[in-house]
Amino acid sequence: MAKRDRLSGNEAVAIALRQINPDVFPAFPITPSTEIPQYFASFAANGQVDTEFIPVESEHSSMSAAIGASAAGARSLTATSSCGLAYMWEELYIAASNRLPLALALVNRALSGPININCDHSDSMGARDSGWIQMYAENNQEAYDNMVQAYRISEHPDVRLPIMICQDGFITSHAVENIELLEDEEVQKFVGEYNPENYLLNPQCPMAVGPYSVTDYYMEAKRNQAEGMRHVSRVVLDVAKEYKKLSGREYGLFEEYRMDDAERAVVMIGSAAGTTKDAIDRLREQGEKVGLIKIRLYRPFPASEIAEALKNVKAVAIMDRAEGYTNHGGPLGADVMAALYRAHADALAVNYIYGLGGRDVRVKDMENVFAALKQMMADGDAGETYRYLGIRE
Amino acid sequence: MAADISKLGVKAGWKDLTEGMMIAGAGTSKEFNTGEWSTDKPEFIEDKCKQCLLCVPVCPDSCIPVEDMKRGVFDYKHCKGCGICVKACPFGAITMEGVK
Ligand code: SF4
Numbered sequence: 207m208a209k210r211d212r213l214s215g216n217e218a219v220a221i222a223l224r225q226i227n228p229d230v231f232p233a234f235p236i237t238p239s240t241e242i243p244q245y246f247a248s249f250a251a252n253g254q255v256d257t258e259f260i261p262v263e264s265e266h267s268s269m270s271a272a273i274g275a276s277a278a279g280a281r282s283l284t285a286t287s288s289c290g291l292a293y294m295w296e297e298l299y300i301a302a303s304n305r306l307p308l309a310l311a312l313v314n315r316a317l318s319g320p321i322n323i324n325c326d327h328s329d330s331m332g333a334r335d336s337g338w339i340q341m342y343a344e345n346n347q348e349a350y351d352n353m354v355q356a357y358r359i360s361e362h363p364d365v366r367l368p369i370m371i372c373q374d375g376f377i378t379s380h381a382v383e384n385i386e387l388l389e390d391e392e393v394q395k396f397v398g399e400y401n402p403e404n405y406l407l408n409p410q411c412p413m414a415v416g417p418y419s420v421t422d423y424y425m426e427a428k429r430n431q432a433e434g435m436r437h438v439s440r441v442v443l444d445v446a447k448e449y450k451k452l453s454g455r456e457y458g459l460f461e462e463y464r465m466d467d468a469e470r471a472v473v474m475i476g477s478a479a480g481t482t483k484d485a486i487d488r489l490r491e492q493g494e495k496v497g498l499i500k501i502r503l504y505r506p507f508p509a510s511e512i513a514e515a516l517k518n519v520k521a522v523a524i525m526d527r528a529e530g531y532t533n534h535g536g537p538l539g540a541d542v543m544a545a546l547y548r549a550h551a552d553a554l555a556v557n558y559i560y561g562l563g564g565r566d567v568r569v570k571d572m573e574n575v576f577a578a579l580k581q582m583m584a585d586g587d588a589g590e591t592y593r594y595l596g597i598r599e
Numbered sequence: 600m601a602a603d604i605s606k607l608g609v610k611a612g613w614k615d616l617t618e619g620m621m622i623a624g625a626g627t628s629k630e631f632n633t634g635e636w637s638t639d640k641p642e643f644i645e646d647k648c649k650q651c652l653l654c655v656p657v658c659p660d661s662c663i664p665v666e667d668m669k670r671g672v673f674d675y676k677h678c679k680g681c682g683i684c685v686k687a688c689p690f691g692a693i694t695m696e697g698v699k
């Protein structure tokens with residue numbers, strides 16, 4: 207039986223973690239993710255979880271301890287934001303290359319500088335090539351549901367890669383919304399026990415983790431690691447199918463909103479998708495054929511599936527909540543345009559940078575994006591393909 | 600389950616590598632043929648050897664085995680061909696391509 211509640215995104219993820227009852231949670235606070243370990247510490251103090259909660263001295267240490275715990279055979283995780291993630295950089299690559307299934311509850315926040323504590327995706331976008339699976343949420347419910355599904359994907363024997371469960375700082379992490387929670391026993395049964403084949407604390411079979419790879423092995427090691435990534439999409443869909451039976455809520459690699467006959471589309475990640483849906487509903491009432499693709503799985507990137515979903519679209523705006531300083535757009539823009547190119551698509555495509563450092567995205571802003579797409583179709587030309595949404599000139 | 604080290608030669612394909620390059624099992628470095636990383640190897644000329652054992656402690660990879668106070672043949676499975684032993688031998692009992 208599902209329970210209805212009102213929770214913030216941070217509370218929702220903390221409750222999912224209480225229900226999962228992981229073995230080890232090392233943590234260091236940073237806004238806006240601090241509440242996740244804060245709520246969890248109270249669960250640990252109240253005896254509601256069996257988790258070893260370790261307050262450490264930095265994010266470099268929290269990720270290192272999570273990695274050590276995972277290698278030892280424990281189900282582990284940590285949480286962070288922004289510069290905390292940047293401080294874990296070295297460890298992120300180690301977790302992935304050692305094929306350690308562990309989780310990171312990431313609450314997206316702008317990277318300095320200028321220093322800013324509000325939402326954008328520059329932190330996780332910087333880590334997009336680290337070999338982690340990245341999954342994003344639009345709202346609290348999705349953040350909770352993604353967290354519950356995380357270990358099933360990460361620990362799958364065909365995958366065995368770390369997973370980042372991302373939600374938008376403050377907008378999702380601190381806003382309180384209605385949410386449906388699963389029962390504790392349902393979550394425990396769904397997630398199951400973690401039984402790695404090899405682990406450091408196994409006295410029957412000692413092991414070495416992270417040995418040096420000379421030039422003769424390094425490339426083969428990378429290719430071997432990439433094989434795990436190639437299985438992720440299938441496993442994400444399998445786990446989602448099972449989760450739907452349990453929760454009634456449906457998940458895929460991305461969500462298609464009113465895309466059936468859409469001529470114009472927006473592709474984006476995170477909470478602004480909700481705002482975009484409102485803009486789409488208004489425009490649909492006026493008979494405009496507009497739709498949205500909201501990315502859930504960003505790493506690995508479902509390129510061919512997205513190109514397929516966009517195949518009848520005439521103009522598309524790809525929205526990046528992070529700068530890439532490439533002079534031609536952001537990371538999601540590059541990924542989607544590469545997917546369209548490979549699919550020989552002839553849609554006109556533009557890339558917007560929007561919502562940096564917590565800048566509001568209003569329904570009107572997204573209506574303006576769809577209006578710009580309409581203009582592009584009329585012109586038969588995309589014009590400037592690297593734009594800033596609502597920037598003051 | 601212990602990792603099969605014997606598959607991990609420098610010509611190993613990516614599918615033969617262990618997941619995450621983890622090595623399960625104890626004392627496996629003995630079976631790991633690191634000797635194939637080098638191209639040149641020292642040669643032991645037994646006739647010239649006086650068994651002074653000066654070469655033994657200088658080898659960084661412990662590749663000159665000693666038994667009954669006498670050195671034996673090189674352990675080429677782990678020798679890196681650094682040539683230090685050639686320099687250490689006062690009697691010209693070790694030679695190697697490119698090392699005087
Ligand atoms: S060449 Fe170097 S590694 Fe090989 S036996 Fe001599 S000292 Fe040892």
Ligand code: SF4
Pocket residue numbers: 647648649650651652653654655670687688689690691692693
């Ligand atoms: S240093 Fe030369 S002579 Fe002395 S033991 Fe070694 S090989 Fe023999």
